[in-house]
Amino acid sequence: MKAIKLQGFGGTDQLKLEEINKPTIKPDEILVSVKASAINRADIEKRKGNYPSTDFDPILGLEIAGTVEEAGSEAYGWEKGDRVFGLIPSGGYAEYAVLNSKLAMPIPEHLSFDEAAAVPEVFLTAYQTLHWLGELKEGETVLIHAGASGVGTAAIQLAKQAGATVAVTAGSQEKLDFCKSLGADITINYKEEEFADRLADTGADVILDFIGASYWDQNIKTLKTDGRLILIGFLGGTDLDNASIMPLLAKRLHVKGTLLSTRSMDYKARLTADLIDNVLPLLESQDVKPIVDKVFPLTEIAAAHDYMESNKNTGKIVLHVAD
Missing domain, CATH: 3.40.50.720 (NAD(P)-binding Rossmann-like Domain)
Structure with missing residues (x-):
């Protein structure tokens, strides 16, 4: 699969498009064919080495939207082809990513994948x-x-x-x-x-x-x-x-x-469940909506990071990964 891989801490020149192996999943996880991800301020700080975490994430990206490619034996309720979005610890800048089933949410019918990618983290x-x-x-x-x-x-x-x-x-x-x-x-x-x-x-x-x-x-x-x-x-x-x-x-x-990204899986799961109960209905009724400022293709990841650092955006900067 194609992925943007961080070579080391620094500028946008450290973000390189590479061919790597697909990730494998655990029983309670879902392999997602990623259609869109999004740029977050945390991605910028992680790239620079300023994020308050000791982990080095070679593939950035905290949120994804796409279709279920494979569901683990304990990923109850999800089947191949389901439209899904959610929060991940890293790995969104790639054609495939792993999503814990407890953090997965169904995409409302009226939302495109690009729009859906603008929802989870924010x-x-x-x-x-x-x-x-x-x-x-x-x-x-x-x-x-x-x-x-x-x-x-x-x-x-x-x-x-x-x-x-x-x-x-x-x-x-x-x-x-x-x-x-x-x-x-x-x-x-x-x-x-x-x-x-x-x-x-x-x-x-x-x-x-x-x-x-x-x-x-x-x-x-x-x-x-x-x-x-x-x-x-x-x-x-x-x-x-x-x-x-x-x-x-x-x-x-x-x-x-x-910092949401450093919270425990149990915390994120409970928060996701609350979002499903209290916010997903508002998204479905369109009483609230994701705000997408600009969509960049995966190959223009450096430009997407530069755009965020310029503070020009109103709403989310989305990364279009695949059709």
């Missing part, structure tokens, strides 16, 4: 951070940084379904307008104004943050009493200078960090 992350970690309640206010990102666009839609007021930050009016079209109530251009000043009167009960250290002070200032800050990324750095813990005590704040 909707699982958005659901986990909003509900499992953020404990978002109806009537609360959530601030979603990088609102036009893949996770951001999913989180906006899920937060509105939960009855929350949604504030977002983004770096252009075009991205903010798109966030508003998805349901965002308050849009903030972080290049033109401080979000803490803009939200001084309303505050936020929950903040989803991909930026990290550079937003710390404003995040803490923005959170209401008993507010929850969920740290998902570190685009703005990891080290804090002269940070005080007094506001955390005074406002009884909760600060949680998460």
Whole structure:
């Protein structure tokens, strides 16, 4: 099979198209003929060697959409030819990949494979951070940084379904307008104004943050009493200078960090089951939808990585693997 293999940590020149053997499956796994995968920020950091994990993944790609090629003896309910998508630890940049049956989901009929590939990582992350970690309640206010990102666009839609007021930050009016079209109530251009000043009167009960250290002070200032800050990324750095813990005590704040890829199989399985129960019906009814910005063929993997690093995308960057 054809696969993009990472030769070593570094730039996009380390991503090479090679011919390798198909993976083999265990009894509880599915071999998927991959039609589409997607680019994630974690892929970029893994390529560079910056990801907080000791594992070297020669084939990147955290999510896939395709058809079942082979089902293990314990992969109950799946048969050859079934349309399936889900989260994988690595291996998505290839014509075949292994998916644990507990993490597999049926693709809604109206979704193409390219659209389906834009669902697993972002909707699982958005659901986990909003509900499992953020404990978002109806009537609360959530601030979603990088609102036009893949996770951001999913989180906006899920937060509105939960009855929350949604504030977002983004770096252009075009991205903010798109966030508003998805349901965002308050849009903030972080290049033109401080979000803490803009939200001084309303505050936020929950903040989803991909930026990290550079937003710390404003995040803490923005959170209401008993507010929850969920740290998902570190685009703005990891080290804090002269940070005080007094506001955390005074406002009884909760600060949680998460990496979905390093969670246990049991955790991911329970989260997937929750997504099947609570989000898949919304995808089927088209009350929420995956947002695909651009589709790159497998052979243009370097361009896809460059595009993500340029921060031009609104929604997901999809990798088309096969027809």
